[in-house]
Amino acid sequence: xxxxxxxxxxxxxxxxxxxxxxxxxxxxxxxxxxxxxxxxxxxxxxxxxxxxxxxxxxxxxxxxxxxxxxxxxxxxxxxxxxxxxxxxxxxxxxxxxxxxxxxxxxxxxxxxxxxxxxxxxxxxxxxxxxxxxxxxxxxxxxxxxxxxxxxxxxxxxxxxxxxxxxxxxxxxxxxxxxxxxxxxxxxxxxxxxxxxxxxxxxxxxxxxxxxxxxxxxxxxxxxxxxxxxxxxxxxxxxxxxxxxxxxxxxxxxxxxxxxxxxxxxxxxxxxxxxxxxxxxxxxxxxxxxxxxxxxxxxxxxxxxxxxxxxxxxxxxxxxxxxxxxxxxxxxxxxxxxxxxxxxxxxxxxxxxxxxxxxxxxxxxxxxxxxxxxxxxxxxxxxxxxxxxxxxxxxxxxxxxxxxxxxxxxxxxxxxxxxxxxxxxxxxxxxxxxxxxxxxxxxxxxxxxxxxxxxxxxxxxxxxxxxxxxxxxxxxxxxxx
Numbered sequence: 001x002x003x004x005x006x007x008x009x010x011x012x013x014x015x016x017x018x019x020x021x022x023x024x025x026x027x028x029x030x031x032x033x034x035x036x037x038x039x040x041x042x043x044x045x046x047x048x049x050x051x052x053x054x055x056x057x058x059x060x061x062x063x064x065x066x067x068x069x070x071x072x073x074x075x076x077x078x079x080x081x082x083x084x085x086x087x088x089x090x091x092x093x094x095x096x097x098x099x100x101x102x103x104x105x106x107x108x109x110x111x112x113x114x115x116x117x118x119x120x121x122x123x124x125x126x127x128x129x130x131x132x133x134x135x136x137x138x139x140x141x142x143x144x145x146x147x148x149x150x151x152x153x154x155x156x157x158x159x160x161x162x163x164x165x166x167x168x169x170x171x172x173x174x175x176x177x178x179x180x181x182x183x184x185x186x187x188x189x190x191x192x193x194x195x196x197x198x199x200x201x202x203x204x205x206x207x208x209x210x211x212x213x214x215x216x217x218x219x220x221x222x223x224x225x226x227x228x229x230x231x232x233x234x235x236x237x238x239x240x241x242x243x244x245x246x247x248x249x250x251x252x253x254x255x256x257x258x259x260x261x262x263x264x265x266x267x268x269x270x271x272x273x274x275x276x277x278x279x280x281x282x283x284x285x286x287x288x289x290x291x292x293x294x295x296x297x298x299x300x301x302x303x304x305x306x307x308x309x310x311x312x313x314x315x316x317x318x319x320x321x322x323x324x325x326x327x328x329x330x331x332x333x334x335x336x337x338x339x340x341x342x343x344x345x346x347x348x349x350x351x352x353x354x355x356x357x358x359x360x361x362x363x364x365x366x367x368x369x370x371x372x373x374x375x376x377x378x379x380x381x382x383x384x385x386x387x388x389x390x391x392x393x394x395x396x397x398x399x400x401x402x403x404x405x406x407x408x409x410x411x412x413x414x415x416x417x418x419x420x421x422x423x424x425x426x427x428x429x430x431x432x433x434x435x436x437x438x439x440x441x442x443x444x445x446x447x448x449x450x451x452x453x454x455x456x457x458x459x460x461x462x463x464x465x466x467x468x469x470x471x472x473x474x475x476x477x478x479x480x
Contacts, residue, residue, distance in 0.1 A: 008139055008202060008203055009139070009148060009149050009152040010152065011197070011198050011201045011202045012135060012136070012139060012149060012152065012153065012198060012202055013152040013153050013155065013156035014156065014194045014195070014197045014198045015082055015128075015132055015135070015194065015195050015198035015199075015202070016132070016153040016156040016157055016160065017156040017157075017159055017160045017191075017194045018086070018160070018190070018191035018192065018193070018194030018195040018198075019128065019129070019132060019160065019191070019195065020156065020157045020159075020160025020161050020163075021160040021161075021163045021187050021190060021191045021194075022089070022090070022093045022163075022187060022188065022191045023125065024160065024161045024163050024164050024304050025093075025163050025164060025167060025184060025187060026093060026096065026121060027272070027275040027276060028164050028275055028276075028278070028279070028300070028304070029096075029167075029173075029174060030096050030117070030118075030276070031276040031277065031280075031411055031415075032174060032276075032279060032280060033096065033097070033174055034096075034110065034113075034114050035280075035415070035427065036174070036427060037174060037177070038099060038103050038110040038113065038114075039103060039104075039107075039110065039427070040103075040107075040110040040111055040113075040114055041107060041110075041111065042415060042416070042419050042424075043111075044107070044108065044110065044111025044114065045111070045114065045411075045412075045415055046412055046415075046416075047111060047115070048111055048114040048115040048118060049118075049408045049411060049412045050408070050412075051115055051119070052115070052118040052119060052122065052407075052408050053404075053405050053407075053408035053409070055119050055122065055123075056122050056126075056400075056404040056405065056407060056408060057400075057401050057402075057404050057405055059122065059123055059126045059127075060126055060130065060396075060397040060398075060400035060401050060404060061248075061394070061397045061398060061400075061401050063126055063127050063130055063397065064130055064394045064396065064397025064398070065394065065397075067081060067130060067131065067134065078131045078134050078135045078138065078202070078204060079198075079199055079200075079202050079203075079204075080199065081127060081128070081130075081131035081199075082128060082131050082132070082135075082195055082196075082198050082199035082202070083196060083199025083200060084199070085124060085127050085128045085131070085195075085199075086128070086191075086192050086195035086196050086199060087192055087196075088124050089124035089125070089127075089128050089191075089192075089195070090188040090189070090191055090192040091188075092117075092120040092121045092123065092124045092125075093121060093124075093184070093187075093188055093191075094184060094185065094188055095113075095116065095117040095120055095121065096113075096114075096117040096121070097180070097181055097184050098181060099113070100112075100113050126400070128195065129396075130396055130397060130400075133371065133374070133396040134396065135202060135204060136149060136153075136371050136375065137371075137374070137375040137378050137379075138204040138205055139202075139203075139204050139205065140205065144319070146371070146372060146375055147315060147318065147319050147372075150311065150315060150368065150369065150371070150372070151311075151312055151315050153368075154308045154309075154311040154312050154315075154368060155308070155312070157307075157308040157311075157368070158305055158308040158309060161304035161305050161307070161308055162301070162304070162305050163187055163304075164300065164301050164303075164304045165297075165298075165300075165301025165302065165304065165305060166183075166301075167180065167183055167301075168297040168300055168301050169297060169301070170183060171183050173279070173297075173300075247394055248394075248398060250381070250385055251381055251394065251395055251398050252398060254377065254380070254381065254384075255464075255466070256373075256376075256377055256380070256465055256466055256467055257377050257395075257398075257399075259461060259462065259464060259465045260370075260373050260374065260377065260399070260465065261398075261399050261402045261403055262461045263327075263458050263461050263462050263465075264370060264399060264403045265402060265403040265405075265406050266406070266454045266457060266458055266461075267363060267366070267367055267370070267454075267458070268367075268403050268404070268406040268407060268410075269406035269409065269410045269450075269454065270363045270410075270450060270451065270454050271363045271364050271367055272406060272407045272410040272411065273410040273411075273414055273450060274303075274359055274360045274363065274364075275360075275364075276410065276411050276414070277411075277414055278300060278303055278356065278360055279300055280418075281356070281443050281446075281447060282296065282299060282300065282353075282356060283296075284426075284439060284440055284443055285346060285352060285356075285440060285443055285444060285447070286299075286349055286352065286353055286356075287349075290349045291349070291353065299353060299356070299357060302357065303356075303357060303360035303361060304360075304364075306357070306360075306361040306365075307360075307361045307362075307364035307365040307368065308368070310361060310362075310365040311365055311368045311369070314326060314365065314369075318369060318372070322468055322469065323369045323372045323373060324373075324462075324465060324467075324468040325468075326366070326369065327366055327369065327462060328459065328462055328463070330362055330363075330365075330366045331455045331458045331459045331462065332455070332459065333362065334358075334359070334362055334363070334451045334452075334454075334455045335451065335452055335455035335456055335459070337355055337358055337359070337451065338355075338448045338449075338451040338452035338455070339452065340355075341355040341447075341448055342448040342452070346440065346441070346444035352444075355447075356447070359447070359451055363451075373465070373467065374395060374396060374399060376467045377395060377467070378395045380467065381395060414446065417442060417446060418439070418442070418443075420442075421435075421438050421439045421441075421442040421443075422435035422436075422438060422439050423439060426439060
């Protein structure tokens with residue numbers, strides 16, 4: 001059993017490696033390339049983000065219902081989701097990095113490019129991401145196994161997230177577009193191969209049940225049978241017999257689910273903001289004479305690597321204290337940091353650079369543990385409603401239905417604030433000294449206000465969360 005879980009964890013980590021390589025590059029550069037290189041207008045940027053917001057929310061429950069209830073194996077099997085989705089994900093990733101024409105003569109074309117790139121990328125991001133999250137919950141139902149899986153995935157994430165660091169070192173970010181375009185093509189190929197490997201070899205506890213659900217026999221597949229808590233002898237319900245609305249009501253009425261999606265919405269807002277705008281804020285708030293180009297590249301690149309290292313360091317703490325306490329402590333800490341930096345002022349450059357590194361690292365570190373509460377919510381839902389198969393994709397999708405809009409709201413809100421404080425003048429090179437000071441002041445205020453306000457709200461919302469003992473594995477996993 002232990003050997004099986006070890007090999008399966010390595011195979012799953014390969015998926016995370018490929019996934020992280022592309023998503024880190026996309027989230028770090030897509031706003032900057034469209035604002036600073038393609039010069040998309042704020043009107044078109046907002047239109048693209050609004051449409052993306054609705055598409056982002058709709059495609060999660062749509063794909064999840066297919067994955068949890070379809071009679072076609074290509075949709076029901078998580079393995080096949082990854083296997084056939086990987087090439088399409090790689091192609092959608094490449095859409096943003098190659099201009100479609102002369103944007104100076106046709107400004108609308110940059111807006112259309114942004115809309116298409118975001119929509120296609122998010123469709124495949126959702127399809128592969130839901131399969132990835134469902135695999136996490138279905139490889140094992142034990143907390144210690146899921147914690148081990150988290151450690152494996154974070155090692156893979158360290159290498160995957162380093163794609164941003166290497167893009168800074170090898171291509172000087174977006175300053176050398178030809179090299180950057182070659183770099184992203186290589187990243188897409190490596191990522192596709194890594195996810196294809198997972199799609200070929202990964203196994204879950206429920207593979208036999210999935211095959212039964214789609215009436216397919218495959219005796220050559222070796223899986224570990226499900227040994228859940230079914231000692232009561234009650235009949236397990238087939239989730240495919242329920243309507244999607246009934247499933248939604250059953251899941252959305254749970255108090256812990258409501259608490260989690262509220263906290264997660266704010267966490268996604270914060271992580272999206274810092275990933276999309278770290279280089280933009282850093283270039284403005286940390287002057288060239290204070291921070292050397294090498295240190296700046298190190299700051300931007302390490303902001304994607306340090307969270308994965310911190311997850312490995314915090315995993316033993318989560319194993320002892322549980323994720324509830326670790327998540328709550330992180331909220332207090334980021335509020336404290338925001339207050340200290342705001343009181344020190346924006347001219348304390350070393351403190352500010354350290355704060356930006358913490359701000360870029362801590363929320364992403366804690367976000368990596370969010371699969372644990374979702375997995376516990378999935379387990380609780382399966383036990384409460386006596387389901388034969390867990391609604392893994394559906395729970396992740398309904399979570400995404402409420403939280404994914406934060407991925408659009410964050411850039412829309414920040415871009416609106418920047419444009420009101422003369423960011424367009426900076427891009428065009430017509431900024432005065434007074435406008436420069438106003439822009440820097442606005443960026444500093446935003447950088448301190450977001451973690452402070454979000455942290456306070458998260459503390460208030462997270463405290464009533466009641467699944468706090470899943471790390472205590474005494475009677476929960478006794479086999480009948």
